[in-house]
Amino acid sequence: MELLSAMTALGAHAQFTISGVVDTSAESVTTGDPGKKKTQLSSGTATGSRVVFEGKGKMGGELTPFARLELGLNSDTGQLLNGPNANFGRTAIVGLESSKWGRVALGRTGAPMIPMLNQTDFGGIGYYGNNSGISQNIISRASNGIFYTSQAMDGLTLRAAVTAGEEKDTPPRDQGRMMGLGASYQAGKLNLAGAYQTSKERIAKTSAPASSDMAVDDQIEMGFGGRYDFGWVLVNAGWFKIKQVTWAADRDKAIPSNNTTSSWMGAVFPVGQSGRLGLQIGETKGDLSVAGLPKPKGTTMGAYYNHSINKEASVYINYGQVNNNAGSQLSLSSGNWASRLTPQVKGSDPSALAIGVIYAF
Structure with missing residues (x-):
């Protein structure tokens, strides 16, 4: 009875x-490497499978407290996501919101780069061939952070984030600390977006044998783009740049360069009503630059058709492919970054064909 009374209150x-x-x-997928083709069930190809818990309170006046938890799932196995997005790693925030001043959140959630990529992609960072795979965005979500989003001001929305990084008590104490800024502008059928992020990353080798060099430097990601809805077609475009400072051997094989653009x-295109x-x-x-090889270059292509059954459910078919030159190992990513297809051999061309069902509740 006490619990029921508390819930009622x-x-x-x-x-x-x-x-x-x-x-x-x-799905039928391959990394393009010899003997690496397989069929599989997969989760989150078009959009991440998740359960969202959200609460909003009342304080009176301008302020509204809120909390949001997103539990990421692998719907093909019923297990939780692995890696940094495991458990509630997609989003775990609490904060205050004002209709006048905007929203401040503390915890872990998307970095300012995510809205920019979402607003300039053909599928909202979903489906094989999306711009997360093209850009190879490094920091999409950040922990131990304070995140600010303004209210829309004549179509302009501002975002900012600062994080405490890995919160180390030994050098390098500032490793992983990130600052980011973002902005988007909407006027009628036009939408523009941009973002800039910098994080403190260790420049020496971190794998064994451990280095005594604890120096860090600024790793930078920046991007901008937009979309326009003509009615009969919605067009989108974007540009992205990464400056890496980490030790070469510690980098993702898909983006080994100091500078990647x-x-x-x-x-x-709308097709009928659905x-x-x-x-x-x-x-x-x-x-x-590697002797005897061209500088890395990969071309990514993606196509999907989505058909809505009703407001909650839809079905889709999706094909994506990366054509790598002899010096590139660019990966092919769906809406589930953890399941991206990364070649182990330079010059291999990953591809995927997926047929799926989405249900929202």
């Missing part, structure tokens, strides 16, 4: 919702 002063998405697909353009056809192409280039 809470309900009188707060709103609590549970929502989510389940996205599961049957990418660009993309896409289009989404369908949409998305097409996108992008190019990713690096400055790594």
